[in-house]
Amino acid sequence: MSLLRTRKGRRLAVVLLGLLGLGSATGLALMAFNDTLVFFVTPGDMAESPPPAGRTLRLGGLVENGSVLRDRRDGKPVAKFRVTDGRAAVDVEFAGILPDLFREGQGVVSLGTLRPDGSFLASEVLAKHDETYMPKEVAEALKKSGQWKPETGQAPPAGTWNTLAPRKGGD
Amino acid sequence: MSTSPAISPASGRSLHRFANPGRFLRLSARVLPFLAVPALLLTLGGLAWGLFVAPADYQQGDAMRIIYIHVPAAWLASGGYLGLAICALLSLVWRHPLADLAAVEIGPVGAAFTALCLATGSLWGKPMWGAWWVWDARLTSVLVLFFLYLGHIALVRAFDEPERGYRAGAILALVGVVNLPIIKFSVDWWNTLHQPSTLTVTGAPSMHVDMLWPLLTCILGFSLGFAAVVTARLRAAVMERRIRGLLLAQAQGI
Numbered sequence: 001m002s003l004l005r006t007r008k009g010r011r012l013a014v015v016l017l018g019l020l021g022l023g024s025a026t027g028l029a030l031m032a033f034n035d036t037l038v039f040f041v042t043p044g045d046m047a048e049s050p051p052p053a054g055r056t057l058r059l060g061g062l063v064e065n066g067s068v069l070r071d072r073r074d075g076k077p078v079a080k081f082r083v084t085d086g087r088a089a090v091d092v093e094f095a096g097i098l099p100d101l102f103r104e105g106q107g108v109v110s111l112g113t114l115r116p117d118g119s120f121l122a123s124e125v126l127a128k129h130d131e132t133y134m135p136k137e138v139a140e141a142l143k144k145s146g147q148w149k150p151e152t153g154q155a156p157p158a159g160t161w162n163t164l165a166p167r168k169g170g171d
Numbered sequence: 172m173s174t175s176p177a178i179s180p181a182s183g184r185s186l187h188r189f190a191n192p193g194r195f196l197r198l199s200a201r202v203l204p205f206l207a208v209p210a211l212l213l214t215l216g217g218l219a220w221g222l223f224v225a226p227a228d229y230q231q232g233d234a235m236r237i238i239y240i241h242v243p244a245a246w247l248a249s250g251g252y253l254g255l256a257i258c259a260l261l262s263l264v265w266r267h268p269l270a271d272l273a274a275v276e277i278g279p280v281g282a283a284f285t286a287l288c289l290a291t292g293s294l295w296g297k298p299m300w301g302a303w304w305v306w307d308a309r310l311t312s313v314l315v316l317f318f319l320y321l322g323h324i325a326l327v328r329a330f331d332e333p334e335r336g337y338r339a340g341a342i343l344a345l346v347g348v349v350n351l352p353i354i355k356f357s358v359d360w361w362n363t364l365h366q367p368s369t370l371t372v373t374g375a376p377s378m379h380v381d382m383l384w385p386l387l388t389c390i391l392g393f394s395l396g397f398a399a400v401v402t403a404r405l406r407a408a409v410m411e412r413r414i415r416g417l418l419l420a421q422a423q424g425i
Contacts, residue, residue, distance in 0.1 A: 012264045019345065026349045029361075038362040039307035060362060099301030101230065109364055126300045131237060131366040134379040135226035158377035 040061065040109045044087030051114055059092065059120055060109040061085040068104055083108060083120070091119040101127035130155065192409045194409040195269060199402050206399035213392030221385035228382075237295045239386055242369075243393035244288035248316060251281030251397060255323065256348045258295055259341035267404070272412075274344060275327050277405040280397060282320035289313060300364060308357035309365035312350060319347040 003009040030037065033070045040060030041051075051057055060083070060137040067082035081104075092110050102108060107128035114123045138154075142148040147156050155161075221239030229233035255277045261270035292310070293303045304310065325339035328331075358367045369378045376383055 008264055015260060015345065019348065020347060023349055026353075030353070034361070035307055037360075039364055041304065042362070099299070101299055124301075126302050126305065126364060128364055129230060129299060129366055130377075131369040132377040133228050133231075133238070133369065133382050135381060136229040137226075138379055140230035155377070158375040161291050162375050162377070162379060162383075164254055 019044055020153055036060070042085035042087070044085045046090065047088040047097045053116060054113055056111065058109050058111050059083055059090060059122075060107065061090075063102070063104050063106050063108055064089055065104045079125075083110065090114075092122050092125075093119060094122040094125050096123075096125070098125055101129055108130040130159070134161070192269070192413065193272065196406060196409060199406050203399060203402055203406070206395050206402060210392055210395035210399050211383050213388055214396055215392075216414065217385050217388030217390075217392050221382070221389060225377070225382050225385045232297055234295065234298050238289050238382075239289060239389045241291040241295060243390045244284045244291060244388055245313070246282060247393055248285035248288045248313065249354055250394070251277055251284060252316060252319070252344075252347065252351060254328060255281060255320075255344045256351075259344035260382075262337060262341045263345070269409075271333075271341075272407055272408045273401070274323075274337070274340060277401055278320055278324045278409055279342075280400050280404070282317065284318040284322060284393075285313065287318055289317060302364075305364050307363040307365055308355070308361045309363045312354045312357050315350055316347070316354060319343070319350060323347075 003013055005084045010043075033108060040058035042061050046059065060080050062084055064082040067080075069080040071078045071080070073095065076095050077097060078093070079098055080091065082089045083092050092112075094110065094112075102125065107130070109126045109128055110120065110122035111124040111126075115121055134155070136154065138161065139148070142161055149159065180268070216241055222236050225234050225236070225239075241302060255274055258270040258274040258277065260272065261267040289310075292313075296305070297303050308389040323340050323343050326343055327336040330339070358365055370376050
C-alpha cells in the first residue's frame, strides 16, 4: 500500500484506525445504554413495559386537550391532567406551580412515580417546547386559515409556511 | 518554493508553506482587519436586529431572543472543537508547527464559547422549561465538550517540554471528536428535553424568516469573531516564541 510507504502515511493510518476503533466502541456503548440515555419515557413505552411500582421516572408527552383540572388543596395549587403520546395516555397529578409554557397540547416532562392505580404522581413538571419559532401574527394566521389545527399541537411543516422573502409589513 | 505537484500523502507539504512563522505573521496581519471589523459590525448589528427589531415568538415571547446568542455560541463550541481536532490531526500526522500553536490558542476561546452556550441555555431553560439544568443527552454531551476543552487547556500546559504537551493534547483532542456527532444527533437519537434542530441541511428552517436573518447574521458575526480572536492570539504566540528565542540567544551571548 502506497499509504504505508511514508512515515506520514503510517501516522495517518494509525490515527484513522484509532478513530475508527474509538468510534465503533463509543457507538456500541451508546447502543447498549440506549434505555438509560433517554430523558423520559412516553405513555406508550410505559404501557409496553410497565415500570416497577414506586420507581422514580420521567414521563413525557403532550398534555391532552380538555384534560387539565386546576384546583387548590391546603392553599397550594394542584393540577390534574392527562399526558398522551397518541398510543396511550396516563393521568398525572401535580401539586405545585406549573411552568409558564404549560398548557393543553404542550409537551411536558414530569418527574414522579407510577401509583398502583396506574396514575402518575409528579413531583416536578417541566415544559418542553418544539423547534418552531414564528411571530404571533403568523401563528394566528396559520390557525385562522386552518393550516394549523390547535388540537394536534404540532405546528405545520416549516416548508408550508416559511418563505425566504421577508414578510410584508402589517400582514 | 518548488512548483512540482505534491504527491499524496505528502500533500501536507503544501500546508507547510504557511508554517513559516514570518510568512504567517505577514499574511495574518493583512487578513486580521478583514476578520475583526466585519465580525464586530455583524455581531453588533445582528444582536440589535434580533433583540430589538425581530418579532417576539408566538409561544415563548421575548425570552426566545436569547437564541441570538445561544445558537451562535453553541455552533462555535462545536465548530471550534472541530478546528481543534483538525489542528491535532495536522500536528500528529504532518507535524505542522503552527498547528500545535493554533490548538493551544483555540482551546480557551472554544471553552469560553461553550461556557457562554451553557450559561445562556441555562438562563433560557429556567423560564421556559422550568429548570436551570437537566441531565438530558444534549445538555450532558455539551457539558462533556466543555470538560474536554478544559482538559485540553490543562494538558498542553502540563509539561516542561512543550512538544510533549502538544502531543498529549492532540491525542486528547482527537479522542474527543467522538463527542461531536453525539452532541449533534443527541436530540434525534434519544428523548431529550432540548428541542431538535431548527436549522437543518435538508429541510426548511422551522423559524420565521424575520427571526432567521438576524440569527444567521449573528452566527456569521460570531464565527468571524472567533476566527479573529484565534488569529490574534496565534500572532501573539508566534511573536512570543520569537522574542523568547531572541532573549535566549542574547543570554547565551551569541
